[in-house]
Amino acid sequence: MTSKKDRDGETALKNDDISPDIRQELFRLQVEIRDCEKRANDLFFQNMIKGTSHLSLGQEAIAAGMAMAMQPGDKSFCTYRGHAHTLARGVPMEKVLGELMLRDNGLMRGKGGSMHLTSVEHGVMGSYAIIGAHLPIACGAAWRAQYLGQDDVSVCFFGDGTTNIGAFHEALNFAAIWKLPVVFVCENNLYMEYTLTSEITAVEHPAADRASAYGLERIVIDGNDADVVYRTAQAAFAKARSGGGPSMIECMTYRHSGHSRADPAKYRPPGELERWLEKDPIKIYRTRLAEFGVPEARIRAIEEESKRKVDEATEVCKASPPAPAELLTTDVYADGGWAWRN
């Protein structure tokens, strides 16, 4: 690969399929997700976030790479580990942190909480906390696109643990027989919750090896390299948009923290985390940017801007009141209320 400075002083890259702008955007997204998740972790320990929360620390490249390849109308279906995917679609940090803190300024004004982040205007069609439930739901959204002749793609994220529940298998078969424009993205971080997925799964690659059984291509990629994720996503989305049907992408990754705030992840063998920290997606990508000639000052500016955004968002959330009492009974039914009788 070669590079030269263009007249604006920015780096122009040759022999590369990913533009410098997109590269910097991929880096920015990963850094912002990382900083926001770290802040969520800190706020827990300050007792400012109640309930539970599931962080994507170490898995940022998947959210960033997938979201960068999406078009505005595309639909994301996330899990309870969904902060990263929500942020990656452009949802403001203060809306996400506000929901985690159960404040009135949150995405759903505190009615959903950490596990159910939703922002329809950004294409985030919900975060689902019952394992496997959203794979068939994503199929349904894709069926609507197919039926109405719309060209959006439904992208469904889930973990390796999801591959052993029935809805996963029903959804794969359904998507395959109806040739639906849906892309399934398995974030294989090795652990279902506290147990190694390899110890409780009949095949080595829990998503990709099963995909083959439903006539889909077996795709396993490095989920810690945002470029690899981005390229794979582009190919899968193009296939879905052109009527080629569903894809399953298994992204190998690792979560740096435990399953949820309750989990210190003591079950991990010594040295495992350290090995994966060497493959930290943000570390990899920072080096990549430098290799492609992005100046250190530009990289630092992205990092500093991210920290500033997180600080600002945190202050907005801290200043926001809790959800008002009248929200208790709103939106149970489509008339906006909760009346079940006359």
Place this chain on the structure above:
Amino acid sequence: MAELTYRDAVARGIAQEMERDSNVVFLGEDVARAGGVFKATVGLVDRFGPLRVRDTPISEQAILGAAMGAAMTGLRPIAEIMFADFAAVCFDYIANEFPKLRYMTNGQLGCPLVVRTGNGGGARFGAQHSQSIENWTMMIPGLKVVAPSSPVDVVGLMAAAVRDDNPVIFHEHKSLYATKSEVPDGEIVDTLGTAKILRPGRDATILALALMVPRALAAAETLASEHGIDCEVIDVRSLVPLDTQTILNSVARTGRLFTVEENPRLCGWGAEIASIVADEAFWDLDGPIVRITTPHIPLPAADHLEDLALPSAPRIVERIARVMNGARR
């Protein structure tokens, strides 16, 4: 005006709505080419094509999940769960997904869909294909629940369910599919949340649902002719929303309340209504509220045993006559 079976009314109701709105789609196991295992959807695929009337694999979670994904992005799906008992296989969608979507997202998303089930007993199918599960669905905030008893109500309530912006569970009764009555020509659109007084009466109010409605009506005739007890029979039709005003007004007139429920005893729909009436119309009552239900047992397959289990017209007569003639229970 023509005679129509309850079975054919299902297809007519769906067809009426599919004709009106191209966003109405229909999916389920054996519903298209085979016309449904109960033959309630015969002809729909020929009329609306295989893209709107779709056969699915035996995948209840995929059926309801796909219906939900389609509903929340603009379609108005009707999904069939062949035997209501199979709702247990996909209960996540019924209990966790459909009814909580709007609330959890603070109104960002809705779930306008209809789930049809083949509900109820009397067909000698045994314990896993005969249950009345209306109370499973009634207990979940965010769902609407209807159970029609006649062909005209099937058509009208189907239309109302499809047009409603909420998830509606539409319990069809398997043992009513072959029943027939007059249905007016033209479009029929009913209203969810409305009970119907089918037989006015002065002495006691009988509430019934689905298959229990014709039995309650038959019992009321016998009670009038043989016991001199004049019963008002109300078809509850819609458990959620519940038409409490029609029920409370009737109890205010008659002073006595009986429920006839096919569901097993515990937490049946009548228990909720009994609680409401006890709270709000206690001083209108001249005697205890009495629930006539299936005993708290799984349903047997043997015909004579199943007939003993489900409330029958003679059992309803016997119970009401005894209570009205002064017995404590």
